[in-house]
Amino acid sequence: MKNYDVIIVGAGPGGIFSAYELMQGSKDIKIGIFETGNCLEKRKCPIDGKTVKKCVHCNPCAIMNGFGGAGAFSDGKYNITNEFGGTLYEYIGKKRAIELMEYVDTINMKYGGEGTHLYSTANSEFKRICLQHELHLLDASVRHLGTDKNYDVLQNLYNEMKDRVDFFFNSPVKDVRILDNSQYEITASIQGKEDEQFVCDKCIISVGRSGSKWMESVCKNLDIYTSSNRVDIGVRVELPAEVFNPITDELYESKIVYMTEKYQDKVRTFCMNPKGAVVTENTNGIITVNGHSYENPELHTENTNFALLVSKHFTEPFKDSNEYGESIAKLSNMLGGGVIVQRFGDLIRGQRSTEKRINRSFITPTLSATPGDLSLVMPKRILDGIIEMIYALDKIAPGTANDDTLLYGVEVKFYNMEVQIDEHLETKHKNLFIIGDGSGVTHSLSHASASGVHVARYILENA
Ligand SMILES: Cc1cc2nc3c(=O)[nH]c(=O)nc-3n(C[C@H](O)[C@H](O)[C@H](O)COP(=O)(O)OP(=O)(O)OC[C@H]3O[C@@H](n4cnc5c(N)ncnc54)[C@H](O)[C@@H]3O)c2cc1C
Numbered sequence: 001m002k003n004y005d006v007i008i009v010g011a012g013p014g015g016i017f018s019a020y021e022l023m024q025g026s027k028d029i030k031i032g033i034f035e036t037g038n039c040l041e042k043r044k045c046p047i048d049g050k051t052v053k054k055c056v057h058c059n060p061c062a063i064m065n066g067f068g069g070a071g072a073f074s075d076g077k078y079n080i081t082n083e084f085g086g087t088l089y090e091y092i093g094k095k096r097a098i099e100l101m102e103y104v105d106t107i108n109m110k111y112g113g114e115g116t117h118l119y120s121t122a123n124s125e126f127k128r129i130c131l132q133h134e135l136h137l138l139d140a141s142v143r144h145l146g147t148d149k150n151y152d153v154l155q156n157l158y159n160e161m162k163d164r165v166d167f168f169f170n171s172p173v174k175d176v177r178i179l180d181n182s183q184y185e186i187t188a189s190i191q192g193k194e195d196e197q198f199v200c201d202k203c204i205i206s207v208g209r210s211g212s213k214w215m216e217s218v219c220k221n222l223d224i225y226t227s228s229n230r231v232d233i234g235v236r237v238e239l240p241a242e243v244f245n246p247i248t249d250e251l252y253e254s255k256i257v258y259m260t261e262k263y264q265d266k267v268r269t270f271c272m273n274p275k276g277a278v279v280t281e282n283t284n285g286i287i288t289v290n291g292h293s294y295e296n297p298e299l300h301t302e303n304t305n306f307a308l309l310v311s312k313h314f315t316e317p318f319k320d321s322n323e324y325g326e327s328i329a330k331l332s333n334m335l336g337g338g339v340i341v342q343r344f345g346d347l348i349r350g351q352r353s354t355e356k357r358i359n360r361s362f363i364t365p366t367l368s369a370t371p372g373d374l375s376l377v378m379p380k381r382i383l384d385g386i387i388e389m390i391y392a393l394d395k396i397a398p399g400t401a402n403d404d405t406l407l408y409g410v411e412v413k414f415y416n417m418e419v420q421i422d423e424h425l426e427t428k429h430k431n432l433f434i435i436g437d438g439s440g441v442t443h444s445l446s447h448a449s450a451s452g453v454h455v456a457r458y459i460l461e462n463a
Helices: 013-025 088-092 094-113 125-131 146-161 212-221 241-251 321-336 344-349 355-360 380-396 445-461
Strands: 002-009 031-034 077-080 117-120 135-137 141-144 165-168 173-178 184-189 195-205 231-240 256-259 266-273 277-283 286-292 303-312 340-343 406-414 432-434
Touching: 002 013, 002 184, 013 031, 013 094, 013 146, 013 195, 013 445, 031 195, 077 094, 077 445, 088 094, 088 445, 094 141, 094 146, 094 445, 117 241, 125 135, 125 241, 125 380, 135 380, 173 195, 173 212, 195 445, 231 241, 231 266, 231 286, 231 321, 231 380, 241 303, 256 380, 266 286, 266 380, 277 303, 277 406, 286 303, 286 321, 303 321, 303 380, 303 406, 321 340, 321 406, 340 344, 340 355, 344 380, 344 406
Parallel strands: 002 031, 002 195, 031 165, 195 432, 286 406
Antiparallel strands: 077 141, 117 141, 135 256, 173 184, 184 195, 231 303, 231 406, 256 266, 266 303, 277 286, 340 406
C-alpha cells in the first residue's frame, strides 16, 4: 500500500492548483493525484462535425474529465470577481478571494498566458448605458486565455509537476475511508484494473461537476452535511459578431442582469464568446449546450454567442433543483436527439424552425443542432423571461432581437449540492478538504483554482 502526505482526487483547476502550491511550499512533500479521465494530450472528443456529429456518450467524457478538468477545452475565461463564479468569499473573505484569484492569474501568465488580454468593467461607459435600459452590468476583470492558450498553460503546468507529483490517470477513486489513526484510505481502480488502496495524512477532494454523484455518496458515507443548490436554465444565443462588437471589444465578457417586468425574475448573460463557437456538453449522459472561442484570430468565427439563464432553487417539498434541470434537458434530448436550435423570429411567431428556414437565414450556425421549437421544451415562465431579456438587450445592442438570431436549447448549469465546510474548506473530519465545483461553493475556473491555493497554503502552514 502506497503512502502519501497529500492525496488529491480530481485533476481539474482545483486539484491542479492545490498540487502546484503544495509543491512550491515544500520540496519533499509526497503528492498523489487520482483522475478519472486521461492526461491532456489523450483527451479527444470524437465529435468532428463530419463522421461523428453528435455526442456518442463516451465514458468518461473527454470534455469533462481528465487533466485540466471541465475547463480544459473551455474559453479559458478567468473572471477575477466576487460578483459571480461562486461564493468562495463567504468562506475565506472577499479580500483574500480576490488576492488568490489574482495570484492564479500570475501563475497562468508565467506558464504560457503572457500577452493575453485582461479586460475590466472599471470606469466603463457601458455600465451607464445598461442602467438607462434597466440592465445591470456586474463588476469584474476578465482574463481571456482562449481555448488554445488555456491548453498551453495546462500542458506547461503538467510538465512542471509531472516529476514531483504521482499522477494516476484513468483511475477513478471509488471510496474514501477514515482509518483509526485519522489517516485516509483511498480506493481507486488504477487504469481500469483491480482496486488498489492508498493512504494519506491529508486528502483534498476536487471532483467538479462530473463527480457530483460520487461526491454525494462520499458525504453520505462520512456523514458530511449537504444542502441543495440552485440550477440555471436557459438558452445559448448566437448572432453576428458585429451586433455585440461594441460591448465585446471593450469588455470581452459582460455579465448583465435584468429583472423581468412580468415575473420579477432575474435573467443574466453568461459565458460570452466573441467570434466563438457553440458546442455541446455531456453531463452524466445529458446533452446540453455551451460555447467557447479561441484567442488565435485564425480560429475566429463570424458569430458571437452567450447564454441567457434564469436561476431556480427548489427547497420544499421538492428539493432536487438539478433533477428539475435534468428533466428539461432530457425533454430537449428526446425531441431533438440532443440540442435544439430555433430562430428568434420563429419562436416569436409560434412556429418551429426547420432546416429550410435555418438555411435561408443570414446566420450560419456554428453547431449542427436539430431545428425545432423551444417552446415545447422550456417552461413558459423561463422562456418569457428570456424573450423579455432579448428585447432589453436589443436596446443596447440593436440587432439582438432580429428574426435570424439563433437560440440553442437547452443550456443548463448544474451546481453541486453545497457541502458543509469551514473557512479552511475543511470538513468536520480533520484534514479532509472539499474544494472547487465539487463543494458547491465555486462555479468557475478562477474560484476553483483559488480554492485549491487556499487549502494548499493552509496545509503548508499547519504541517
Ligand atoms: C465547456 C465548458 C466551458 C467552460 N468555460 C468556462 C470559462 O470560460 N470560465 C470559467 O470560469 N468556467 C468555465 N467553465 C466551468 C469550469 O470549467 C469549472 O468551473 C471548473 O473546471 C471547475 O474546476 P474543478 O477543479 O472544481 O472541477 P473540474 O474542472 O470539473 O475537475 C474535476 C476533475 O475531477 C475528476 N473526477 C471526478 N470524479 C472523480 C473520481 N471519483 N475520481 C477521480 N477523479 C474524479 C474529473 O474527471 C475532472 O477532471 C466551463 C465548463 C465547461 C464544461
